[in-house]
Amino acid sequence: MTVEASRNQGTSGLTVSGLRLMAGGTTLVEGASFRLRAGELVALLGPNGAGKTTLLRGAVGLAHPAAGQAQVEGEDTAAMTPRRRALQLAYLPQNRPLAWPSPVRDVVALGRFAHGAALGRLRGADRTAVERALAACDLQQLAGRSTATLSGGELARVHCARAFAAEAPLLIADEPVAELDPYHQFRVMDLIRAFVAEGGGALVVLHDLALASRYASRLIWMKAGRIRADGPPAATLTAERLADIYGVRGRIDGTRVEIEGPL
Amino acid sequence: MRTGSAWSVPGTAALMLASLAALFAASLLGSTPLEAERVLAALLGRGTVGDQLVVVHIRLPRSLTAFTVGAALGASGAALQGLLRNPLAEPGVLGVSAMASLAATAALYTGYAAASAWSMPTAAIAGALAGTALIAFAALRTASAVTLILIGVGLSSFAGAAMNLLMSLAPNPFSLADMINWMLGSVANRSFLDLAFAAPFLVAGLCLLFAARRGLSALTLGEEAASGVGLNLRQQRLLVVLGTGLATGAAVALAGVIGFVGIVAPHIVRPMVDHDPARSLLPSALLGGVILVLADIGVRLVPTTSELKLGVVAALIGAPAFIWIAMQRRSVHD
Numbered sequence: 001m002t003v004e005a006s007r008n009q010g011t012s013g014l015t016v017s018g019l020r021l022m023a024g025g026t027t028l029v030e031g032a033s034f035r036l037r038a039g040e041l042v043a044l045l046g047p048n049g050a051g052k053t054t055l056l057r058g059a060v061g062l063a064h065p066a067a068g069q070a071q072v073e074g075e076d077t078a079a080m081t082p083r084r085r086a087l088q089l090a091y092l093p094q095n096r097p098l099a100w101p102s103p104v105r106d107v108v109a110l111g112r113f114a115h116g117a118a119l120g121r122l123r124g125a126d127r128t129a130v131e132r133a134l135a136a137c138d139l140q141q142l143a144g145r146s147t148a149t150l151s152g153g154e155l156a157r158v159h160c161a162r163a164f165a166a167e168a169p170l171l172i173a174d175e176p177v178a179e180l181d182p183y184h185q186f187r188v189m190d191l192i193r194a195f196v197a198e199g200g201g202a203l204v205v206l207h208d209l210a211l212a213s214r215y216a217s218r219l220i221w222m223k224a225g226r227i228r229a230d231g232p233p234a235a236t237l238t239a240e241r242l243a244d245i246y247g248v249r250g251r252i253d254g255t256r257v258e259i260e261g262p263l
Numbered sequence: 264m265r266t267g268s269a270w271s272v273p274g275t276a277a278l279m280l281a282s283l284a285a286l287f288a289a290s291l292l293g294s295t296p297l298e299a300e301r302v303l304a305a306l307l308g309r310g311t312v313g314d315q316l317v318v319v320h321i322r323l324p325r326s327l328t329a330f331t332v333g334a335a336l337g338a339s340g341a342a343l344q345g346l347l348r349n350p351l352a353e354p355g356v357l358g359v360s361a362m363a364s365l366a367a368t369a370a371l372y373t374g375y376a377a378a379s380a381w382s383m384p385t386a387a388i389a390g391a392l393a394g395t396a397l398i399a400f401a402a403l404r405t406a407s408a409v410t411l412i413l414i415g416v417g418l419s420s421f422a423g424a425a426m427n428l429l430m431s432l433a434p435n436p437f438s439l440a441d442m443i444n445w446m447l448g449s450v451a452n453r454s455f456l457d458l459a460f461a462a463p464f465l466v467a468g469l470c471l472l473f474a475a476r477r478g479l480s481a482l483t484l485g486e487e488a489a490s491g492v493g494l495n496l497r498q499q500r501l502l503v504v505l506g507t508g509l510a511t512g513a514a515v516a517l518a519g520v521i522g523f524v525g526i527v528a529p530h531i532v533r534p535m536v537d538h539d540p541a542r543s544l545l546p547s548a549l550l551g552g553v554i555l556v557l558a559d560i561g562v563r564l565v566p567t568t569s570e571l572k573l574g575v576v577a578a579l580i581g582a583p584a585f586i587w588i589a590m591q592r593r594s595v596h597d
Contacts, residue, residue, distance in 0.1 A: 060491065062487065062490060062491070081495065082490055082493045082494055082495050082496075083493040083495070085493070086491065086492050086493030087493070089491075090491070091488070091491035091492075092488070092491075093485070093487040093488050093491065095485060095487065096484070096485065096488060097485050098483060098484065098485075099348030099349075099482065099483050099484075099485070100348075100483050100533070100538035100539075100540070101538055102483055102537060102538050102539065103537050106480075106483075106537055106539060107483070107484070110480060110481055110483065110484055110492055111492060113477070113480075113481045113489075113492040113493045113494065114492060114493030118477055118480075118541065119480050119537070119539045119541060119542065120271060120536075120537065120539065120542055146538075162484075162492075166492065
C-alpha cells in the first residue's frame with residue numbers, strides 16, 4: 001500500500017472489505033465491501049432480511065466478522081475498545097428503547113459517554129457539545145422534558161442529537177426515520193445532511209426510495225446478504241434495480257420514484 | 264428545569280443527616296427508653312456501666328447493622344435495576360438473597376459456620392454470587408425482565424425448599440432456631456465483631472457498584488446503543504454481578520433475608536435524580552439504611568412477647584409496595 005493510500009484510509013472514514021457475518025451457522029452477510037468517506041451521505045437499501053442491520057453491526061464492530069474486516073483509521077472496528085470505537089463512530093441502532101423517563105438533555109448527554117461525561121455534571125467540551133446538538137436538532141425548548149412525554153418525531157430528534165453530541169466523524173444509523181410521518185422524515189434527513197455538510201460521513205438504512213434518492217450521494221443496494229450495487233442515485237436507481245432488489249414494478253424519473261406494484 | 268441535578272447534592276446531604284438522626288433515635292428508643300443526655304454520655308464513653316452496655320454494646324451495633332444491611336440492599340437494588348433496566352429488579356425478587364440464605368443455612372447445618380468467623384460471610388457471599396451470576400447469564404439470553412423475575416421466583420422457591428429440607432433434618436432445636444433466624448431476617452444481638460467480618464465484603468461490593476455507575480446511566484439507552492456509545496458491556500455486567508453478589512451476600516450474612524428494601528428505596532429516590540441510575544446509587548443506599556433502622560425501631564417498640572423479625576416487617580411493608588409498583592408499569596416496557 002502506498003503512503004498516499006494509507007493516509008487516505010486514515011482520513012477517509014470507514015473501509016469495509018470482504019466482510020462475512022454469521023449467526024448460528026447461517027451466513028447473513030457475504031463478501032460485503034464498501035467505503036464511507038467524510039462528506040458522504042450513503043443510503044443502504046434492500047428488502048427486509050437482506051442483512052442491512054447485520055452489515056451495520058459488523059461495520060461498527062458490534063458483530064464479529066467470520067471473514068474480512070471493517071476498519072476505521074486503519075484499525076479493525078471489532079478489535080477496538082468500545083470507547084475508542086465510539087469516538088470514531090456514532091451508532092444509532094434500530095431499536096432505541098429508553099429504560100427510564102430521563103430528561104432529554106440527559107439522553108443527549110449519554111452521547112458523550114466515551115468522552116467521560118457524567119450525567120448532571122457536564123463541563124467544558126461535554127456541555128458545549130450537548131448544547132450544540134440540542135440546538136442543531138431544535139430541542140432547546142424540550143431539554144428539561146421527560147422523554148416519556150415526547151412524540152415519536154421528537155424522540156427521533158433526541159436520538160439524532162445523542163448521536164451528534166458524540167462529535168464522532170462518522171454516523172451509522174439504522175432506519176432513523178422508521179415510523180415517522182413525512183414531515184419528520186424530512187426533518188431528520190435534513191439533520192443528517194447538515195451533519196454531512198459539516199464534514200461528517202453518514203451511512204443510513206432507509207426504506208423510502210424517494211427519500212434516499214433525494215438525500216443520498218450514494219446508494220448501496222443489498223439483497224440476500226450481498227451488496228448488489230453501489231453508486232450514485234442517477235446511476236443505480238433504475239426500474240431493473242427495483243425489480244431485482246425488491247421484486248416490484250416501478251417507474252423512475254430523475255429522483256422521482258413511483259412504485260406500481262409487485263412483479 | 265434541572266430538578267434532578269439540583270436535588271442530588273442537598274438531597275444526599277439531607278439523607279446523610281437523616282441517617283445520623285435515625286441511628287441516634289435507635290439508641291434512644293427501646294424497651295427501656297433513655298434520655299438524649301444519657302445516650303450522648305454513653306456514646307462518648309461516660310455515663311453509667313448499664314447505660315454503656317445498653318447503648319454501645321446492644322443498641323448501637325444493632326442499629327448500625329440494620330443501617331449497613333439496608334444500605335447494601337438499597338445500592339444493590341439500584342444497581343440491578345440499572346443493569347436490567349427494570350424497577351422491579353432487586354436481590355430479594357431475583358432470588359439472590361434466598362440463594363445467599365440457603366448457603367448460610369447449609370453452613371449452619373454442616374457445622375462449617377462454626378469453623379471460623381469468616382465462614383458465614385463467605386458462604387452467604389458464595390450463594391449470592393451464584394444467584395447473581397445465574398440471573399446475569401439469563402439476562403444475556405433474554406431481554407425480557409419478566410423472564411428474569413420468573414427465574415428469580417424459581418430460584419427463591421428452590422432455595423426455600425432446600426432450606427425447609429435442611430430445617431426438617433436439623434440435628435437439634437438450637438440449629439433449627441438459628442436457621443429460622445436466617446430465613447426470617449433479623450438484626451437482634453449483633454455485635455461489632457459480626458459487622459467487622461462482613462464489612463470488607465460489603466465495602467468491596469459497594470466500591471464495585473460505584474465504579475459501575477456511569478455504565479448504568481449508559482444502559483438507559485439499551486444494551487446495543489450503550490455499547491455503541493462506548494460501554495464495555497461484559498465488564499459492566501461483571502462489575503454489577505460481583506458488586507451486588509458481595510454486598511447482598513454480606514447483608515444476608517449479617518441479617519438473613521430482608522426483602523424489598525432494594526425496591527422501595529430506589530423507587531423513592533429515582534424521580535428525584537432524573538431517573539439516572541448512577542445518581543440514584545448513593546441516595547438509595549442511604550435511604551435503604553434509614554428505612555431499615557426505622558423498621559427495626561418499630562420491631563423493638565411493638566409490645567409482643569417474642570420479638571417480631573425485621574425481615575417479616577420489611578416484607579409486610581415492602582411486598583405491597585412491590586405489587587403497587589408492578590401494577591403501575593405499562594406493558595410497553597417489556
